[in-house]
Amino acid sequence: MPDSAPTSSPASAAEVLNLLRSHGGRVTRSRRVLLEVLFAASEHMNAEEIGAEVARVEPAVNMSTVYRNLEELQQLGVVVHTHLGHGPATYRLASAAHPHLYCESCGATFHLPLDIFEELSDTALRTHGFSVDATHFAIPGRCAACSQS
Amino acid sequence: MPDSAPTSSPASAAEVLNLLRSHGGRVTRSRRVLLEVLFAASEHMNAEEIGAEVARVEPAVNMSTVYRNLEELQQLGVVVHTHLGHGPATYRLASAAHPHLYCESCGATFHLPLDIFEELSDTALRTHGFSVDATHFAIPGRCAACSQS
DNA sequence: GTACCTGCAAATCTTTTGCACGACA
DNA sequence: TGTCGTGCAAAAGATTTGCAGGTAC
Numbered sequence: 001m002p003d004s005a006p007t008s009s010p011a012s013a014a015e016v017l018n019l020l021r022s023h024g025g026r027v028t029r030s031r032r033v034l035l036e037v038l039f040a041a042s043e044h045m046n047a048e049e050i051g052a053e054v055a056r057v058e059p060a061v062n063m064s065t066v067y068r069n070l071e072e073l074q075q076l077g078v079v080v081h082t083h084l085g086h087g088p089a090t091y092r093l094a095s096a097a098h099p100h101l102y103c104e105s106c107g108a109t110f111h112l113p114l115d116i117f118e119e120l121s122d123t124a125l126r127t128h129g130f131s132v133d134a135t136h137f138a139i140p141g142r143c144a145a146c147s148q149s
Numbered sequence: 150m151p152d153s154a155p156t157s158s159p160a161s162a163a164e165v166l167n168l169l170r171s172h173g174g175r176v177t178r179s180r181r182v183l184l185e186v187l188f189a190a191s192e193h194m195n196a197e198e199i200g201a202e203v204a205r206v207e208p209a210v211n212m213s214t215v216y217r218n219l220e221e222l223q224q225l226g227v228v229v230h231t232h233l234g235h236g237p238a239t240y241r242l243a244s245a246a247h248p249h250l251y252c253e254s255c256g257a258t259f260h261l262p263l264d265i266f267e268e269l270s271d272t273a274l275r276t277h278g279f280s281v282d283a284t285h286f287a288i289p290g291r292c293a294a295c296s297q298s
Numbered sequence: 299g300t301a302c303c304t305g306c307a308a309a310t311c312t313t314t315t316g317c318a319c320g321a322c323a
Numbered sequence: 324t325g326t327c328g329t330g331c332a333a334a335a336g337a338t339t340t341g342c343a344g345g346t347a348c
Contacts, residue, residue, distance in 0.1 A: 021323095024326095024327085025327080025328090026321085026322050026323070026326090026327060026328070027322075027323095028321080028322075028327095028328060028329080030328085030329080031328090046312095047312080047313080048312090060330085061329090061330095062329070062330050062331075063312095063313085064313090064314075064315085064329080064330075064331085064332095065328080065329055065330075067312095067313065067314075068314090068328080068329085069328090071314095083232075083286075085286075087311095087312090088311085088312060088313090089312085089313090101273055101277060101279050101281075103279070104282065104285070110277050110279065112273075116269055116272055116273075117269065119268045119269070120265060120266065120268070120269055120288070123265055124250055124261075124265075124288070124290070128250060128259050128292070128293065129292065129293025129296065130250050130252070130259065130290055130291070130292055130293065130296075131290045131291045131296050132250075132288055132289075132290040133253065133289045133290045133291070136253070136289045137232075137286045137287070137288070137289055138286070139269070139273070139281055139283075139286070140281075140282045140285045140286055141273070141279055141280045141281040141282045142279065142280045142282070143277070143278065143279055144277065144278025144279065147278065147279075147280050170348095173301090173302085174302080174303095175301090175302060175303070175346080175347050175348075176347075176348095177302095177303065177304080177346080177347075179303085179304080180303090195337095196337080196338080197337090209305085210304090210305090211304070211305050211306070212337095212338085213304080213305075213306085213307095213338085213339075213340085214303080214304060214305075216337090216338065216339075217303080217304085217339090218303095220339095236336090236337090237336080237337060237338090238337085238338095299348105300347105300348095301346105301347095301348095302345105302346085302347080302348100303344105303345080303346075303347090304343105304344085304345070304346090305342105305343095305344090305345095306341105306342095306343095306344105307340100307341095307342095308339105308340085308341085308342105309338105309339080309340070309341095310337100310338080310339065310340085311336105311337090311338090311339100312335100312336095312337100313334105313335080313336090314333105314334080314335065314336100315332100315333085315334070315335085316331105316332095316333085316334095317330105317331095317332095317333105318329105318330095318331095319328105319329085319330085319331105320327105320328085320329075320330095321326105321327085321328075321329090322325105322326090322327080322328085323324100323325095323326090323327100
């Protein structure tokens, strides 16, 4: 299995299944449903939520299968995971990745445009030769409501 | 026990012990040694490393005691913890807190001056009323060496 | 003396892994 | 048919918690 292939972000579950096949993988029920869930998701979902959603269509999918398939899809570059503060990782399609603010007090999250990281990324690259990944961990802090109390 | 008191960062273990006492806490051997370890630390240490270091002076300190005391000190505002990528949290004196870059490939960390976050913090505050905590989670990415390969 | 701390063991939560069986190509 | 995927159960790692006994003040 190759490392994060720079694929041109597949736009449907069917395309990802083809990609899987072309990498020697097999198309199974749980993979098909997992992908449908991910393509239908509007919000971040953690592994358990994804498993629950998959189970609505395909009961008794095991969490280990969910984790293994999410890992597989991450290696194909189709899926990424993000850490929002403490607690379980959240997963989504790589094409939908973006930076987040995460309130450590109430758990609220806010989406940010990628360019908010521009200056920081440039500085990190210039001073340390370091390439910033702005989407893997949320920026923690306190939201407006929680700052007042 | 009060929430994160805005104390004027104590400069020695003895000062923190006084602070503890003034909050109804007691000065115990494990607390004294834990503080000495933290004041002597030049690098980030995770809970296990701290426990090992404490055990050199005071054998058989239990990890649960280490965790409980670290938590206590965080509530007093004396200690903070930082997450460097996946893996255990690292602890240090709040007065020594600063942002980090963390290489997801080799695990190397780089210290950053706080002002590298200035623009991002300003934007988050202006657009979302959000106060960024730049030290709680490291900025992930790839260091210069790992970017080449 | 009493409230607070500690050790010990067990529980927690998320994620990973070993193994034998079942299914896609 | 042979390889790959799955379920199940158990392990893993980091941290938390309940409880009974010990200690600072």
